[in-house]
Amino acid sequence: xxxxxxxxxxxxxxxxxxxxxxxxxxxxxxxxxxxxxxxxxxxxxxxxxxxxxxxxxxxxxxxxxxxxxxxxxxxxxxxxxxxxxxxxxxxxxxxxxxxxxxxxxxxxxxxxxxxxxxxxxxxxxxxxxxxxxxxxxxxxxxxxxxxxxxxxxxxxxxxxxxxxxxxxxxxxxxxxxxxxxxxxxxxxxxxxxxxxxxxxxxxxxxxxxxxxxxxxxxxxxxxxxxxxxxxxxxxxxxxxxxxxxxxxxxxxxxxxxxxxxxxxxxxxxxxxxxxxxxxxxxxxxxxxxxxxxxxxxxxxxxx
Amino acid sequence: xxxxxxxxxxxxxxxxxxxxxxxxxxxxxxxxxxxxxxxxxxxxxxxxxxxxxxxxxxxxxxxxxxxxxxxxxxxxxxxxxxxxxxxxxxxxxxxxxxxxxxxxxxxxxxxxxxxxxxxxxxxxxxxxxxxxxxxxxxxxxxxxxxxxxxxxxxxxxxxxxxxxxxxxxxxxxxxxxxxxxxxxxxxxxxxxxxxxxxxxxxxxxxxxxxxxxxxxxxxxxxxxxxxxxxxxxxxxxxxxxxxxxxxxxxxxxxxxx
Ligand SMILES: Cc1cc2nc3c(=O)[nH]c(=O)nc-3n(C[C@H](O)[C@H](O)[C@H](O)COP(=O)(O)OP(=O)(O)OC[C@H]3O[C@@H](n4cnc5c(N)ncnc54)[C@H](O)[C@@H]3O)c2cc1C
Ligand SMILES: Cc1cc2nc3c(=O)[nH]c(=O)nc-3n(C[C@H](O)[C@H](O)[C@H](O)COP(=O)(O)O)c2cc1C
Ligand code: FES
Numbered sequence: 316x317x318x319x320x321x322x323x324x325x326x327x328x329x330x331x332x333x334x335x336x337x338x339x340x341x342x343x344x345x346x347x348x349x350x351x352x353x354x355x356x357x358x359x360x361x362x363x364x365x366x367x368x369x370x371x372x373x374x375x376x377x378x379x380x381x382x383x384x385x386x387x388x389x390x391x392x393x394x395x396x397x398x399x400x401x402x403x404x405x406x407x408x409x410x411x412x413x414x415x416x417x418x419x420x421x422x423x424x425x426x427x428x429x430x431x432x433x434x435x436x437x438x439x440x441x442x443x444x445x446x447x448x449x450x451x452x453x454x455x456x457x458x459x460x461x462x463x464x465x466x467x468x469x470x471x472x473x474x475x476x477x478x479x480x481x482x483x484x485x486x487x488x489x490x491x492x493x494x495x496x497x498x499x500x501x502x503x504x505x506x507x508x509x510x511x512x513x514x515x516x517x518x519x520x521x522x523x524x525x526x527x528x529x530x531x532x533x534x535x536x537x538x539x540x541x542x543x544x545x546x547x548x549x550x551x552x553x554x555x556x557x558x559x560x561x562x563x564x565x566x567x568x569x570x571x572x573x574x575x576x577x578x579x580x581x582x583x584x585x586x587x588x589x590x591x592x593x594x595x596x597x598x599x600x601x602x603x604x605x606x607x608x609x610x611x612x613x614x615x616x617x618x
Numbered sequence: 619x620x621x622x623x624x625x626x627x628x629x630x631x632x633x634x635x636x637x638x639x640x641x642x643x644x645x646x647x648x649x650x651x652x653x654x655x656x657x658x659x660x661x662x663x664x665x666x667x668x669x670x671x672x673x674x675x676x677x678x679x680x681x682x683x684x685x686x687x688x689x690x691x692x693x694x695x696x697x698x699x700x701x702x703x704x705x706x707x708x709x710x711x712x713x714x715x716x717x718x719x720x721x722x723x724x725x726x727x728x729x730x731x732x733x734x735x736x737x738x739x740x741x742x743x744x745x746x747x748x749x750x751x752x753x754x755x756x757x758x759x760x761x762x763x764x765x766x767x768x769x770x771x772x773x774x775x776x777x778x779x780x781x782x783x784x785x786x787x788x789x790x791x792x793x794x795x796x797x798x799x800x801x802x803x804x805x806x807x808x809x810x811x812x813x814x815x816x817x818x819x820x821x822x823x824x825x826x827x828x829x830x831x832x833x834x835x836x837x838x839x840x841x842x843x844x845x846x847x848x849x850x851x852x853x854x855x856x857x858x859x860x861x862x863x864x865x866x867x868x869x870x871x872x873x874x875x
Contacts, residue, residue: 342841349620377834377844585837586670
């Protein structure tokens with residue numbers, strides 16, 4: 316078995332393989348270290364980090380649906396100080412890249428986190444623009460192209476690491492938002508975040524989630540995610556990290572063929588804690604079987 | 619250390635319950651049985667593409683020397699219905715052990731164990747492990763289960779049912795109050811409303827009380843922050859994870875609302 320090249324590059328950062336964890340589904344890696352050799356991952360994308368601790372939404376926060384789940388965690392997180400103190404030293408023990416997912420209720424809050432992360436030992440920043448914009452009545456930043464352009468531009472001024480912008484799929488035209496983010500200075504894009512969704516318990520006659528509406532993830536959303544990654548890759552020149560329902564190496568390869576440089580795995584970890592390892596192995600086996608020397612030879616091969 | 623194992627089902631049968639919906643399953647899972655303690659739970663997968671998430675089920679009994687785990691569960695939805703159809707020699711994917719389990723203190727000599735309905739199973743392993751005088755108060759909807767086994771390990775077992783068809787008519791907490799059972803620590807698991815009234819009673823009587831809580835889960839191992847409940851924190855409160863910080867909490871810490 317000859318050594319295949321699975322390396323990828325996101326802006327200036329080289330990852331040993333394209334497989335990452337999706338923000339919010341892998342904690343800070345610790346919880347999965349019983350199952351996963353964290354050294355093997357291309358990168359760990361940590362859960363959303365805000366400038367101050369966020370309490371998140373009331374429970375129930377989880378509803379299982381056909382082929383997936385809906386969550387209304389509400390970006391509960393212990394804040395950037397905690398992250399710097401507890402999680403960076405833990406993650407740095409491993410030979411993998413650290414991508415910090417950043418959330419905020421306002422442009423200032425995003426900037427506060429990014430400023431605080433300056434000089435810290437991390438590799439990339441992922442900006443979650445699916446957060447509710449409090450001053451705009453809670454509408455997500457990521458649903459308006461002008462707002463996206465502005466937030467990305469402002470945050471970029473303070474970031475000392477390359478900036479990935481994570482797109483919300485809850486928009487009419489994802490390509491418009493993608494272009495606005497790249498115009499604003501995004502070094503890479505990641506997509507998709509969860510799709511707005513709801514489940515009603517017909518026996519109790521009320522929504523399963525206390526917040527009624529949440530974000531859907533898991534295998535059922537994959538075709539939508541593949542379509543969006545495909546469309547976005549056709550219209551921007553920056554690397555794209557694809558995600559949404561990836562549960563095995565075939566799913567991952569599908570995203571790469573749609574144009575993705577890297578892939579992230581989220582909900583599938585809950586079903587199979589070993590899934591990230593299996594995807595890494597599966598991609599290598601596929602490359603062996605079809606004699607692919609470098610992933611770039613299958614990337615974006617769909618017209 | 620947690621692992622996922624493909625466990626062999628040794629037995630699986632309905633054991634009463636009011637409408638025959640309570641099942642008793644044993645599986646061979648030495649990797650999990652080896653380091654599990656009373657009050658911990660596992661995530662059991664239904665092995666269907668449409669049912670992705672592990673179902674949290676408490677460990678009812680642990681036979682570490684034989685590598686056997688026992689679960690007693692209620693058939694209530696799609697996942698537990700799938701479990702109810704498993705037969706000996708089938709295999710089932712299980713993640714565990716998860717959670718903290720009950721805190722045991724050998725200096726405590728008098729224990730009160732309070733269980734309601736499908737919250738009763740995890741208290742069996744606990745009752746086995748506690749040392750000293752043990753009184754168990756068990757509340758059912760209508761018909762009872764596991765009572766004879768509790769009698770093996772507890773000094774006294776008191777029974778209640780909502781409709782009075784077995785034992786005292788009422789719930790386990792009402793029975794506990796009426797009996798004025800003495801003890802230095804209460805251990806409990808059951809419906810939230812029961813745990814709440816129990817925690818008020820325990821507070822009034824000045825008896826420390828451990829409650830095992832329930833919440834909907836996605837990962838069962840502390841990664842998704844899906845299973846948060848409100849826990850007191852000085853003058854304020856914080857969310858803690860039932861799957862990792864719990865499921866067992868000090869009843870004084872829980873914000874019941
Ligand atoms: C720590 C813990 C220990 C438990 N121990 C036991 C036990 O020993 N025996 C037993 O019978 N039951 C136990 N339960 C409840 C059990 O998890 C649910 O009854 C079970 O998940 C229902 O799954 P289902 O697919 O049959 O139901 P469905 O309603 O079809 O499930 C849909 C989704 O909701 C979740 N869900 C539904 N009800 C509950 C619930 N009450 N708590 C948490 N999640 C729920 C399911 O896990 C699934 O994700 C425990 C719950 C927790 C949190
Ligand atoms: C429980 C949960 C929490 C999540 N938290 C975040 C988050 O903090 N920040 C973020 O950008 N995305 C978050 N996401 C979205 C995922 O990172 C991912 O974009 C989405 O779930 C689609 O991928 P999947 O189908 O593989 O899960 C979360 C998803 C889930 C299921
Ligand atoms: S279920 Fe995921 S953190 Fe508890």
